[in-house]
Amino acid sequence: MSFLFFHCLPVTFSFVLPATSSASSPGDVKAMDKPNDAGSAIQIFWTRASNDSLVENYVIMRKAATDPSYQRIGSTAGGVSTFEDDGVTDGTTYTYLVASLIKGMQYPSEQSNNVTSKPQLFHTGRINVLAALITFTLLLAYFVYKARSGKNLYIRQIAGLAAVEEAVGRATEMGRPILYVPGLGDIDWTATIASMNILGEVAKKIALYDTELIVPNTWSVVYTVSKEVVKESFMSEGRPEKFKEDYVRYVTEAQFGFAAAVNGIMIREKPATNFFVGKFWAESLIMAETGAQTGAFQIAGTDSVLQLPFFVTACDYTLMGEELYAASAYLSREPVLLGSLKAQDYGKLMSLIILGGLSILAFLRIDLLYLLKVQ
């Protein structure tokens, strides 16, 4: 019995393969290069032994073309029929064996096909993302071209953004500063980048109105970016001398330390207008409610869905989700940026049509929703 000899060697196996597989052996062992990876990985599949319920483990063994015998590389629990070997060398040919372990005895399978691993140059599991990205870029290019050619594009009134002028004017009349909180997200959050775009437009108005500005920051990179954005806005309005280093401040990376500092600014310096624009977490209500209690005019904007109700409750105006990303175009009124808003709208329409269509097909038992899955 070859499997008895095989069982006696725990690490290196040198045995004669059985002429025919036993009923306790796994069958149909197939090995393939792992798709969409950086190489050095092979996937092994097998059919479970007919008495799989008795199998304690499936032991996986590997042999390179130059190796004299099979070596154990790992094991899985019974009931499992796949294994990933991530310890192979690209370009080397391997074969695999899978043995079922039942009551201390091992029953090996036939050997698998030859297989070689290699890194891939394109991730086929992300074709859907690429298709969506190309479609959306084309839409963007088309509407930007339309806008450049002078076509008048309609954009609906966004109350929160229409109130920015009023908010800056109010602070000027009251002779009090404007507080702009760019959220607690680092610069890699798109909401923070959108906030920087809005800060640029708000800072331009502030430069014109000659009002004081306070921009507290929680991340060092966001601090440097927001400082440059404000400085550039003052320069573009022809008032670089009005910019003060103290307008943009670094506070702390601690979430509630930052909230405490912003609350202190609101109570001490009593800004007439507060902007909360960017990414927020649990500190959102602490800051917005304090601002409401100081009587400040407040405009918030975030894509943090869970924080939106707090801002709606405590602020005069709230930019919800995509309105945050539309703000820069809305405030600057640049035709090219307005064109990009149209692309967003058509992108959403296309997504809704695709989602609706696939949902209807799913009701009809034609499941194509896997096409939307991203690996």
Add this chain to the structure above:
Amino acid sequence: MKRKIPLGICLIMGIMMIIQFFIPHPVSLGFASTIYKWVIVLMAFALVLAIGNLIRHHTLKIRKRKEDWPYSIVTLFGMTAMAVIGLIWGVDPDSLYQRIFLNILAPLGGTMFALLAYYMASAAYRAFRARSLEATLLLISAFIVMIGFMPFGQYVHTRFPAFAEWVMQVPNMASQRGILLGVAFGSIATALKIILGIERSWLGGKE
């Protein structure tokens, strides 16, 4: 030139990082890893500038005796003390630095977080005053969900907790997903606009 160089760097790096997302080859992964290391180096430089700003702001505040200036002394002292303690005695789990962090800073943060309950109460009072149709709908929904999620809810009606769950899972989830869909397109559009140089607000607008 001052604008063209940042726009050029943004365009090249943006496109390269998009391409990298679709290539699982080790060369591509190595490139991404290098870029992430550069980001860490840049962050270190930015931190130096940020700390410089913090020191400058609080020094000026102390010098000009602005309102609550003694707190600025506490800030500067705390920052310096933590840096010195960390540099001299290290930041191991049993170090003085960690003990100060766990016994002073963490409870202070926890205290601020706990205040959220009181802020919620005052915000809820304002939100639930049924002054408009939207506020009334909010009040009714909140009432259903709160009662439904309490043990008391099942005594109102055996299906009341299930109804509250339905409010959360269907109308609430549907509106959240609607917002998220808009957010996703907004994010992609913003990223593309910046990469392609269409959006230049971060450089002070068009020119």
